[in-house]
Amino acid sequence: MRYRQAIALLALVGxxxxxxxxxxxxxFGGPIKCGTGGCDTVQTSPWAVFLGLPxxxxxxxxxxxxxxxxxxxxxxAALLEQKWNILLAGLATVGVLFTAYxxxxxxxxxxxxxxxxxxxxxxxxxxxxxxxxxLRSPATRTDPGASRPPLDRQA
Amino acid sequence: MNRFFVVVVVVGxxxxxxxxxxxxxxxxxPAAAAGPPPTVVDDGFRGYSxxxxxxxxxxxxxxxxxxxxxxxxxTIQMPTIKEQLINTGRVRWRxxxxxxxxxxYSRFAAHATQCAGAQGKFHEMHDQLFYRHQWAQTGKDxxxxxRDLAKAAGVxxxxxxxxxxxGRYAARIEFSRQEGDQLLVDGTPTFFVNGKKLTFRRLPNSxxxxxxxxxxxxxxxxxxxxxxxxx
Numbered sequence: 001m002r003y004r005q006a007i008a009l010l011a012l013v014g015x016x017x018x019x020x021x022x023x024x025x026x027x028f029g030g031p032i033k034c035g036t037g038g039c040d041t042v043q044t045s046p047w048a049v050f051l052g053l054p055x056x057x058x059x060x061x062x063x064x065x066x067x068x069x070x071x072x073x074x075x076x077a078a079l080l081e082q083k084w085n086i087l088l089a090g091l092a093t094v095g096v097l098f099t100a101y102x103x104x105x106x107x108x109x110x111x112x113x114x115x116x117x118x119x120x121x122x123x124x125x126x127x128x129x130x131x132x133x134x135l136r137s138p139a140t141r142t143d144p145g146a147s148r149p150p151l152d153r154q155a
Numbered sequence: 156m157n158r159f160f161v162v163v164v165v166v167g168x169x170x171x172x173x174x175x176x177x178x179x180x181x182x183x184x185p186a187a188a189a190g191p192p193p194t195v196v197d198d199g200f201r202g203y204s205x206x207x208x209x210x211x212x213x214x215x216x217x218x219x220x221x222x223x224x225x226x227x228x229x230t231i232q233m234p235t236i237k238e239q240l241i242n243t244g245r246v247r248w249r250x251x252x253x254x255x256x257x258x259x260y261s262r263f264a265a266h267a268t269q270c271a272g273a274q275g276k277f278h279e280m281h282d283q284l285f286y287r288h289q290w291a292q293t294g295k296d297x298x299x300x301x302r303d304l305a306k307a308a309g310v311x312x313x314x315x316x317x318x319x320x321x322g323r324y325a326a327r328i329e330f331s332r333q334e335g336d337q338l339l340v341d342g343t344p345t346f347f348v349n350g351k352k353l354t355f356r357r358l359p360n361s362x363x364x365x366x367x368x369x370x371x372x373x374x375x376x377x378x379x380x381x382x383x384x385x386x
Contacts, residue, residue, distance in 0.1 A: 008163065009162070009163065012163060012167055012170065013166070013170065016170035016173070020174045020178070041223045044224060044225075044343055046341055047342070049342060071163075
């Protein structure tokens with residue numbers, strides 16, 4: 001359960017990072033808060049649009065999906081179901097691969113680093129690692145309010 | 156479990172507030188020149204250009220004056236391109252505006268170049284904006300700085316001020332942007348060589364353009380073109 005809670009919180013943070021970049025791409029607000037010109041360089045490059053939509057939009061959708069799935073997986077009835085861990089790991093893997101592609105573009109094609117993108121990359125990498133750990137670990141009940149000892153069976 | 160959802164709600168509210176604060180930036184957009192016009196009219200203008208009207212290759216650049224990549228291209232690659240391709244009569248280079256919505260002052264900057272262009276100083280103002288591009292990083296209202304740049308470009312400020320206050324070329328800039336949309340311009344700078352969009356997976360440099368122009372001139376005989384004056 002702790003893994004799913006951690007994933008939900010990380011996805012929530014990532015969701016707002018992507019939301020900020022997406023709203024900025026839609027023209028809301030002034031210059032992007034970045035600290036360097038890197039964000040602007042990345043956001044105005046041709047690679048800031050993927051299949052006709054701002055890349056940040058896919059981030060919003062992806063983080064939203066992970067967040068919702070993590071919350072659904074936290075229902076008492078779902079806590080012992082391993083399929084939710086698999087689904088979360090699958091979503092996180094897609095996110096990590098897409099982020100790896102975007103990071104490659106930043107480093108080797110655009111030659112600029114966007115701090116928000118780096119932040120998002122760290123978040124999705126953390127989600128991915130936690131999701132993998134959840135696959136390796138038994139889905140035990142670790143609610144501190146529970147009086148019974150942890151189960152040692154695989155869900 | 157309930158405590159966790161309280162944490163989620165609190166974190167969500169805090170982050171939503173942070174995003175709102177980040178998006179809420181000060182500085183009002185100056186004059187009618189800063190925003191899109193209520194109506195768009197084709198005045199027949201197709202951009203200021205450099206080079207001979209008889210050049211066998213025409214390159215159109217869709218640019219955004221607040222875009223750092225455009226500034227980098229203009230200050231690093233363009234001098235070589237001018238020397239090797241434009242001044243030698245092989246290329247005519249045309250500038251089209253494509254102000255991106257993420258940039259607060261790009262439309263205003265484009266308008267400043269159009270007002271300067273009305274006085275025959277488009278290229279001078281273009282260079283002023285790109286060679287002194289720090290304005291694009293500050294987020295501050297650049298209207299006063301642009302007046303200084305216009306003055307440095309040799310623009311008459313009385314006529315410039317009137318032009319900017321009227322937003323005289325706002326419709327022209329929006330027409331150019333919509334034209335870019337129709338041509339599937341999805342970022343800046345985007346280049347078209349004799350009408351064909353360049354699809355580089357990186358920013359092309361002067362060597363790339365030289366190779367493209369060499370290839371076109373070598374493999375296709377130049378077509379007769381109507382001579383056009385430098386705008």
